[in-house]
Amino acid sequence: xxxxxxxxxxxxxxxxxxxxxxxxRSLSNxxxxxxxxxxxxxxxxxxxWYPTIKVFFLAFEKTSFSVGGNHFGGLVNYRTLxxxxxFWPAWRNTFAFxxxxxxxxxxxxxxxxxxxxxxxxxxxxxxxxxYLPVMIPPVVTDLLWKWFYTQPSGLxxxxxxxxxxxxxxxxxxxxxxxxxxxxxxTWANMGGTVLIYLAALQNxxxxxxxxxxxxxxxxxxxFRYVTVSQTRFVLLMLMLFQIIATMQEFNEVNxxxxxxxxxSTITVLYLIYKYFDQYYNYGGACLLSAMLVVFLGxxxxxxxxxxxxxx
Amino acid sequence: MLKGRxxxxxxxxxxxxxxxxxxxxxxxxxxxxxxGALRSTTDLxxxxxxxxxxxxxxxxxxxxxxQLDLLQYFKNTVIQAGGAWVLEIVLLTLAAFALxxxxxxxxxxxxxxxxxxxxxxxxxxVVSTYLVAKDLPFIHTNLLDNPLAIWLPAVTSAFNLFILxxxxxxxxxxxxxxxxxxxxxxxxxxxxxxxxxxxxxxxVVSIFAFVAVWQSYLWPLMVFTDPNKYPLSVAVTQIxxxxxxxxxxxxxxxxxxxxxxxxxxxxxxxxGGLSGATTG
Numbered sequence: 204x205x206x207x208x209x210x211x212x213x214x215x216x217x218x219x220x221x222x223x224x225x226x227x228r229s230l231s232n233x234x235x236x237x238x239x240x241x242x243x244x245x246x247x248x249x250x251x252w253y254p255t256i257k258v259f260f261l262a263f264e265k266t267s268f269s270v271g272g273n274h275f276g277g278l279v280n281y282r283t284l285x286x287x288x289x290f291w292p293a294w295r296n297t298f299a300f301x302x303x304x305x306x307x308x309x310x311x312x313x314x315x316x317x318x319x320x321x322x323x324x325x326x327x328x329x330x331x332x333x334y335l336p337v338m339i340p341p342v343v344t345d346l347l348w349k350w351f352y353t354q355p356s357g358l359x360x361x362x363x364x365x366x367x368x369x370x371x372x373x374x375x376x377x378x379x380x381x382x383x384x385x386x387x388x389t390w391a392n393m394g395g396t397v398l399i400y401l402a403a404l405q406n407x408x409x410x411x412x413x414x415x416x417x418x419x420x421x422x423x424x425x426f427r428y429v430t431v432s433q434t435r436f437v438l439l440m441l442m443l444f445q446i447i448a449t450m451q452e453f454n455e456v457n458x459x460x461x462x463x464x465x466x467s468t469i470t471v472l473y474l475i476y477k478y479f480d481q482y483y484n485y486g487g488a489c490l491l492s493a494m495l496v497v498f499l500g501x502x503x504x505x506x507x508x509x510x511x512x513x514x
Numbered sequence: 515m516l517k518g519r520x521x522x523x524x525x526x527x528x529x530x531x532x533x534x535x536x537x538x539x540x541x542x543x544x545x546x547x548x549x550g551a552l553r554s555t556t557d558l559x560x561x562x563x564x565x566x567x568x569x570x571x572x573x574x575x576x577x578x579x580x581q582l583d584l585l586q587y588f589k590n591t592v593i594q595a596g597g598a599w600v601l602e603i604v605l606l607t608l609a610a611f612a613l614x615x616x617x618x619x620x621x622x623x624x625x626x627x628x629x630x631x632x633x634x635x636x637x638x639x640v641v642s643t644y645l646v647a648k649d650l651p652f653i654h655t656n657l658l659d660n661p662l663a664i665w666l667p668a669v670t671s672a673f674n675l676f677i678l679x680x681x682x683x684x685x686x687x688x689x690x691x692x693x694x695x696x697x698x699x700x701x702x703x704x705x706x707x708x709x710x711x712x713x714x715x716x717x718v719v720s721i722f723a724f725v726a727v728w729q730s731y732l733w734p735l736m737v738f739t740d741p742n743k744y745p746l747s748v749a750v751t752q753i754x755x756x757x758x759x760x761x762x763x764x765x766x767x768x769x770x771x772x773x774x775x776x777x778x779x780x781x782x783x784x785x786g787g788l789s790g791a792t793t794g
Contacts, residue, residue: 232616235612235616236612236613236617236621237612237618239608239611239616239700240613242605242608243605243608243609243675244609244624246667246669246670247627247628247631247669247670247672249646249650249651250643250647250667250669250670251631251636251667251670252627252630252631252634253646254639254642254645254646255634255639257645258639258641258642261642318532319532321525322529322532327785329536330781331778331785332537332540332541333536334777334784335540335541335544335774335777338725338770338776338777339770339773340728340746340769340770340773342729342747342750343747343770347543347547347763347766349754350550350763355561356558356560356561356563358546358563361563395788398788398789399788450638451637451638453637454731454732457732458751472637472638472732475640475641476732478641479641479736488641489641492638492640492641495635495638496634496635499638500633503633
C-alpha cells in the first residue's frame with residue numbers, strides 16, 4: 204500500500220532494481236523497520252485492537268468478584284439490560300442527542316466559516332477567538348456552563364431577564380435538558396470545525412465562482428453548486444466524525460445532569476459508566492459497549508458506501 | 515462579490531455584526547468566568563447580578579491554589595500529559611518514518627491496521643480497555659493508579675501517526691539515498707535529516723498529543739482511584755462538589771490557563787496544522 208501510494212518515478216524503479224539485486228540488504232531493512240514499528244504497534248495492539256475484540260467476549264461473561272472470578276454467563280447480561288428501565292431511554296437519548304447536535308451543531312460552523320471566508324480584515328483574530336473554547340478542558344467548560352445555567356443568578360437567566368424574555372429551566376427541565384447539553388458541546392467544539400471548513404473553502408478555485416456568475420447563477424446557486432459541492436468531502440467526513448463522537452456522549456451528562464431529570468439525559472455511554480462504577484457489572488457494561496461498537500461500525504460502513512456512490 | 519459604495523457598507527455591517535457576535539459568544543463567557551471567580555459567594559448568589567464584581571476578591575484565586583491542593587493536581591497533570599507527549603512523539607515518529615521511508619514488507623497491512631484504529635470508538639470500549647490495563651496480558655501487571663495507564667494508551671493516536679507519515683512521504687527519496695551513499699545509517703538519517711526538517715509537523719503533533727491528555731476525563735476518572743493522583747480534569751469536578759463556588763470557579767480558570775497560554779503562543783502552528791492535516 205505504501206508503495207502503491209508513492210508516485211511512479213525513476214527513483215522508485217531504481218530502488219526496486221536495487222532491492223532485487225541485494226536481497227540481504229532488504230532483509231536487514233525489513234528487520235530494522237519492524238524494530239522501529241514494534242513499540243507503537245504493541246501499544247495499538249494492547250490498547251486499541253485487543254480491547255475491541257475482548258469487549259465481545261466480556262459481553263457474555265458474568266462479572267464476579269469472588270474466587271474464580273468471571274465466568275461464561277451466556278445471555279445473562281442481555282437479560283439484565285432488557286430488564287433495566289434505563290436501557291431504552293439511554294438509546295433514545297443518545298439518538299436524540301446526536302440528532303439535535305446535527306440540527307444545531309452541524310450547519311452552524313459551516314455557515315460561520317462561509318461568513319468568515321468573506322471577511323478580509325482581522326482574519327487571524329477571528330480564528331483565534333473562535334478556537335479559544337476548544338482549548339479549555341471540556342470538563343471546565345461543563346462546570347462553567349452549569350454555573351451559567353443556574354437559576355436565577357446564572358448568566359443566561361440574567362441576560363434573558365434583562366431582555367424581558369421568558370426564562371427556561373435549562374438542564375433542570377426534562378424538555379430542555381438535552382438541548383442545553385448540546386449547546387455546550389456545540390460552543391466548545393465549533394472552533395475546530397470552523398477552521399477545517401475555512402481551509403477547505405480556501406481551496407476552492409476562484410474561477411469556479413466567476414464561471415458560475417457568468418452562467419447567471421445567483422448567490423444561493425453559487426453557494427449550492429460551487430461552495431457546497433466543492434467542500435462536499437470535508438462536510439461528509441466531519442458529519443461522520445461528529446456522529447461517532449456524539450453517539451459517545453458522556454462528559455456533560457456526568458458533570459452536569461447525572462442522567463436526570465428523570466432519565467431524560469441518560470446516554471448509552473453514561474449507562475456504561477454506571478454499570479462499571481455503581482453496579483460493578485462489567486459484563487453488562489461491555490454488552491452495551493459491544494452494541495454501540497456494532498452499531499457505529501455498521502453505520503460508518505453504510506455512510507461511507509452511500510456517500511461514495513453518489514459522488 | 516460586493517462592489518461599490520453600497521457593497522462597502524454591507525461589508526462593514528456584516529463585519530461589525532460578526533465581530534460583536536464573536537466577542538459576545540466566545541469571549542464574554544470567559545470574562546464572566548474570570549471575574550466570577552473574583553466575586554464573593556453572596557454576590558454570586560444574588561438574584562440580580564452586577565456587571566462587575568462588588569468587591570474584587572483576588573484572595574479567591576490564592577485560596578483555591580493553596581487550600582484545594584491545586585499544585586498537586588497540576589503536577590499530576592504535567593507528569594501525565596508530558597510523559598504521554600514524549601512517549602507518543604518518539605514511538606509514532608519511529609513507526610511513521612519506518613512505514614514511510616524504509617517501506618518494509620507488509621508495511622501496507624500494518625498501516626491499514628493503524629487506520630482501522632481511527633474508526634474504533636475508543637470511548638465506547640473503555641471498560642474493556644480498563645480491564646486490559648488492570649491486568650496486562652502475559653505479564654499480568656496492574657497499571658491502575660500508575661501514570662503508565664495514561665502514557666501507553668496515549669500512543670494509539672492514529673490521527674497523529676498519519677499526520678507524521680504524510681509529512682515523511684513528502685520528503686524526497688533522493689535525499690535519503692544521498693545520505694545512504696554518504697554512509698548514513700537509519701539512526702543518522704532520522705536524527706540529522708528527517709527530524710530537523712520535520713520540526714513544524716512535530717510541533718503540531720506535540721500540541722495535539724499534550725492537549726488531548728490534559729483534556730481527557732473519562733479515562734483518568736476510571737484508572738485513578740487514589741485522589742492524590744487525579745489530574746486537573748477529575749480534580750475540578752470533585753472540587754465543584756465540595757468547595758465554595760467562587761473558589762471552584764477560580765480553580766476552573768487556573769486549570770485552563772496553561773492550554774490557553776500555549777494556544778496563544780503556538781496559534782499559527784495549531785491553526786496551520788489543523789488546516790493542513792485535513793486538506794491537500
